Amino acid sequence: MTAILKVAGVSKAFGGVQANRNVSLEVEAGRIVGLIGPNGSGKTTLFSSIVGYHPIDEGSIRFEGQEISRLRVVDIARLGLIRTFQQTRIYGGMTCVENMLISSSQRDARLLDLFQARSPEREERAGDLLDFVGLYPKRKLEAGSLSFGQQKLLEFAMALMNQPKMLMLDEPTAGINPTLINGLIDRLKRANEQFGITLFVIEHNMRVIMNLAEHIYCLAHGELLADGRPEEVQNDPRVLDAYLGAH
Numbered sequence: 001m002t003a004i005l006k007v008a009g010v011s012k013a014f015g016g017v018q019a020n021r022n023v024s025l026e027v028e029a030g031r032i033v034g035l036i037g038p039n040g041s042g043k044t045t046l047f048s049s050i051v052g053y054h055p056i057d058e059g060s061i062r063f064e065g066q067e068i069s070r071l072r073v074v075d076i077a078r079l080g081l082i083r084t085f086q087q088t089r090i091y092g093g094m095t096c097v098e099n100m101l102i103s104s105s106q107r108d109a110r111l112l113d114l115f116q117a118r119s120p121e122r123e124e125r126a127g128d129l130l131d132f133v134g135l136y137p138k139r140k141l142e143a144g145s146l147s148f149g150q151q152k153l154l155e156f157a158m159a160l161m162n163q164p165k166m167l168m169l170d171e172p173t174a175g176i177n178p179t180l181i182n183g184l185i186d187r188l189k190r191a192n193e194q195f196g197i198t199l200f201v202i203e204h205n206m207r208v209i210m211n212l213a214e215h216i217y218c219l220a221h222g223e224l225l226a227d228g229r230p231e232e233v234q235n236d237p238r239v240l241d242a243y244l245g246a247h
């Protein structure tokens with residue numbers, strides 16, 4: 001197995017706050033890997049650094065062997081490394097299909113309007129992916145009328161429009177009811193298996209991440225604390241201490 005993502009010695013501070021300190025980790029191609037840690041342990045900061053949202057202070061980030069730590073978000077996305085956010089980023093006044101079409105044009109970093117973004121192939125792909133996440137019957141509805149969980153599914157489908165090699169998901173199940181959570185886990189696994197997309201997932205819900213990930217990294221106070229198979233990490237006294245100590 002080869003690493004699709006290699007993070008080596010990454011540090012990032014905001015003023016006096018050391019959000020990440022000397023973090024090194026690897027994500028193997030085709031895997032589902034989890035990132036856990038108490039609130040404020042630096043998970044989102046690490047994701048932002050990887051996708052080029054802000055410069056890092058030290059270290060190296062390689063995607064498919066290429067150094068990406070100095071690239072812009074759009075250039076990293078073009079390489080096939082895409083991230084979704086804790087908060088959904090959809091246009092509530094547009095239909096589900098329109099959101100999908102706009103999303104697919106973002107990869108090119110060109111400000112295409114919806115008219116230009118429409119093509120038979122893209123519309124077909126949008127329909128197929130909406131079907132994949134179970135939203136095909138709602139494709140012509142305004143995205144703002146969907147439940148929060150359905151909006152998360154739409155956002156996931158929008159990310160797939162860009163045909164990523166690797167998707168980084170920041171708390172995909174946050175705020176979603178338990179029934180939809182199971183559906184989302186199933187879709188994430190299927191995207192991994194059917195489309196071969198590598199997934200790197202931040203998740204607070206332990207049941208979800210234990211069920212989903214094959215390997216888990218745990219951060220605490222900005223540093224890598226432990227990593228291993230889900231059952232190893234779950235029973236690691238250092239991880240338990242970090243969580244208990246955080247409350």
Ligand SMILES: Nc1ncnc2c1ncn2[C@@H]1O[C@H](COP(=O)(O)OP(=O)(O)OP(=O)(O)O)[C@@H](O)[C@H]1O
Nearest residue numbers: 014017018019037038039040041042043044045046
């Ligand atoms: N833009 C910023 N400016 C200043 N401080 C920041 C910024 N972003 C993050 N931090 C600080 O860096 C530390 C790590 O935050 P981060 O959001 O990465 O943690 P997290 O593990 O994702 O937390 P959560 O689980 O609550 O989302 C925190 O102390 C946070 O306050």
